[in-house]
Amino acid sequence: MAETLNPAPFWFLRHGETDWNAQGLSQGRTDIPLNAIGLAQAERAARTLQGIGGIATIVASPLIRARVTAEIAAAALGLPLAFDPDLQEVNFGEQEGRPMGDWYDDWIAGTYTPAGAETFAGLLARAVAAVNRATAKPAPVLIVAHGALFRALRLAFGHEPNVRTPNALPIRCAPPRDGGRVWDVEPAALAAEA
Numbered sequence: 001m002a003e004t005l006n007p008a009p010f011w012f013l014r015h016g017e018t019d020w021n022a023q024g025l026s027q028g029r030t031d032i033p034l035n036a037i038g039l040a041q042a043e044r045a046a047r048t049l050q051g052i053g054g055i056a057t058i059v060a061s062p063l064i065r066a067r068v069t070a071e072i073a074a075a076a077l078g079l080p081l082a083f084d085p086d087l088q089e090v091n092f093g094e095q096e097g098r099p100m101g102d103w104y105d106d107w108i109a110g111t112y113t114p115a116g117a118e119t120f121a122g123l124l125a126r127a128v129a130a131v132n133r134a135t136a137k138p139a140p141v142l143i144v145a146h147g148a149l150f151r152a153l154r155l156a157f158g159h160e161p162n163v164r165t166p167n168a169l170p171i172r173c174a175p176p177r178d179g180g181r182v183w184d185v186e187p188a189a190l191a192a193e194a
Helices: 036-052 064-077 103-109 120-135 147-156
Strands: 008-015 057-060 141-145 171-174 184-187
Touching: 008 036, 008 064, 008 120, 008 147, 036 064, 057 064, 057 120, 064 141, 103 120, 120 141, 120 147
Parallel strands: 008 141, 057 141
Antiparallel strands: 008 171, 171 184
16 A cells, blocks of 8 residues: 555544534535534543543644544643644535435545545545654644544554544554554543543
8 A cells, every 4th residue: 555654653533523423414624513512522532531641742633623622632631732734524525514325435445536525545645644744743642633534544554444433532543563564443441421
């Protein structure tokens, strides 16, 4: 595969829930804010990240749902926050605001791209480049971004890409220890509700 990640472990956090997430709609670049559940999820994720400890750098997508999730985590961890526009969600073109459907599998397979949308291969290249920039910063790094972007990263990790990423669940991503090509991708245990 042409898209290769730096062999550096990092944490990934998808943004908290939005109303469009709850309705099963494709958000893409449409800048939808967190809903009340999403804000609570972001707070819970921040507590979980505090329990993990040691995070040195936070880099996030500038879209509001990821930005607010990252701001909550950064405040809890007492860290500054950097943004990378290449961590933005994929542009779904004409599918934004519409229900996720059968077209999604074909988009990932590269056999269909909605009008005005970014290809999955384009998303993969952009996501890997952004993560590589982030993991060149002081470690451990927390990346706060989006679900489709993480599907592309899953492919770079050597995993099945078309798996939904839960909202606001910190995931540790670590390069293979055995010299293979499949990364370890493990969700953190969630902090107890406070």
